[in-house]
Amino acid sequence: MRPLIRRRPTPALPAAALSAVLAVTAAGCSLESSGGDADPGSLAEHASLEGASLTVGSKEFTEQLVLCQVTGLALRSVGAEVSEECGLQGSNTTRSALESGDIDMYWEYTGTAWINYLGHTDPIGDPAEQYARAAEQDLSENDVRWLAPAPANNTYAIVALADRAEELGVSTLSEYAALVRQEPSAGSLCVAAEFAGRDDGLPGLQDAYGFEVPDGDLATMAAGAIYEAVAGGDPCAFGEAATTDGRIPALGLTVLEDDEGFFPVYNPALTVRESVYAENPDLAAVFEPIAAALTDAELQDLNAQVDLDGLDPEDVARDWLVAQGFIGG
Known part of the structure; x- marks a missing residue:
């Protein structure tokens, strides 16, 4: 059994700091902007949000930018007026924006909520149980409702160039930990600042596998830059x-195998303030089919269209929704 992770408190952002963040323009999507119109599709056959005025938010990385646009377009297709604040900097900022009412909804991950927001130290291995328990606790304690989860699991991982990993004889995280202990420079590691400080990130990973990357072999950079750096x-x-x-x-x-099962399951689901959901219960019918279609393969493809093909997140989101029949072409 892996050791417990010692959780550090997640401070709420002061109102002034949060307002400053919300004023920033994030890469790939403008905050406080309105996306394009969306014609009705299959979503409009089962739900209507005519008269609703909703604000959608997201974190700053590619998948979140795409999901933010998916959400805005889907809502418009069923009659809602929508504004987007995509690209907020970091999980804590985005969660604070939801709880304070600056945004009404955003896609969160079950593992992030369970560990970072709900105060648990160990993940639950069964995805359905982790979702159910996180959703129940978040609703009862924080008035945050979780809509249907996607089957995709956007969990953390440690990666290496396949040829390099084979040369070093490393295919699991246990083998990586042994490499760092024996030859730290060969195990040099790039991480993003958030991962470096999260309980379900580097501190907990090092505790669970019994290693520590020396400061000289640890580089902190933007999350999107890590892939090219490793390659x-x-x-x-x-x-x-x-x-x-x-x-x-x-x-x-x-991807190195997480042979000790450290990383939690991170199924994405749309999280909504309960007061917003109570006024707009058709949100569940809108996003249940969308969530069901978001598999690992679908999200990898959507993310690659932005990161590798250079397409705009809104265009990627619109094309996907049209192809699925969720909105009109």
């Missing part, structure tokens, strides 16, 4: 990754 071996041979990122297969990277 090129500069400045690191290994790096943090998200398993639904399309750059993993495209760049020839391999």
Whole structure:
């Protein structure tokens, strides 16, 4: 059994700091902006949000930017007026925006809520149970409702170039930990700042597997830059990754097996303030089919269209919704 992770409190942002963040323009999507119209499709056959005025938010990485646009377009297709505040910087900022009422909804991940917001130290291995328990606790304690979860699991992972990992004889995190203990420079690691400080990130990973990457072999950079850095071996041979990122297969990277089962399951689901949901119960009917269609393969493809093909998140979201028949073409 892996050791318990010692949880550090997650402070709420002061109102002034949160307002400042909301005023920033994030890469790939403008905050406080309105996306394009969306014609009715299959979603409008089972739900109507005529007269509703809703604000959708997201975190700043590619998958969240795409999901933010998916949400806005879906809502417009069933009659809602929508504004987007996509690209808020970090999980804590986005969660604070939801709880304070600056946004009405955003896609969150079950593992993030269970560990970071709800105060638990160990994840639950069964995805359905983790979702159910997180949803129940978040609703009862924080008035945050979780809509249907997607089957995709955007969990954290450590990746390396496949050829390099084979050369080093590393295919599992236990083998990586042994490499770091024996030859730290060979296990050089790139991480994003948030991963470096999260209980379900690097601190907990090092505790669980019994290793510590020396400061000289640890590089902190923007999450999106890690994939190319690892593929090129500069400045690191290994790096943090998200398993639904399309750059993993495209760049020839391999995911190290989490053989001790450290990383939680991160199924995405739309989280909504309960007061907003109570006024708009058709939100459940709108997003249940969308969530069901978001598999690992679908999210990898959507993410790759932005990160590798250079497409705009709104265009990617619209094309996907039209192809699924959820909105009109």
